[in-house]
Amino acid sequence: MGIIISALITPHVTTPNLGVSGRIMLYLMIATIGYAGTAIPGRWVSEMFKKLILGDKRPR
Numbered sequence: 001m002g003i004i005i006s007a008l009i010t011p012h013v014t015t016p017n018l019g020v021s022g023r024i025m026l027y028l029m030i031a032t033i034g035y036a037g038t039a040i041p042g043r044w045v046s047e048m049f050k051k052l053i054l055g056d057k058r059p060r
Contacts, residue, residue, distance in 0.1 A: 001034060001035065001038040001042070002030075002031040002032060002033070002034035002035030002036075002038065003031050003034075004034070005030065005031065005033075005034030005037075005038075006027050006028075006030040006031035006034055007027075009030055009034075010023070010026055010027050010030050013026070013030075014026060
């Protein structure tokens with residue numbers, strides 16, 4: 001998810017005078033922020049699907 005967020009957002013925040021290493025660093029930074037930002041909702045979604053599919057039979 002972080003890679004997708006990075007691919008969508010980074011081209012809009014870069015400047016023309018930014019070098020290749022700066023662009024790479026910006027892509028990595030935004031990908032990391034996107035990954036961290038989607039961890040809690042992702043955990044919630046996976047727990048919801050476990051409960052929906054397995055019901056009371058799920059391992060703890």
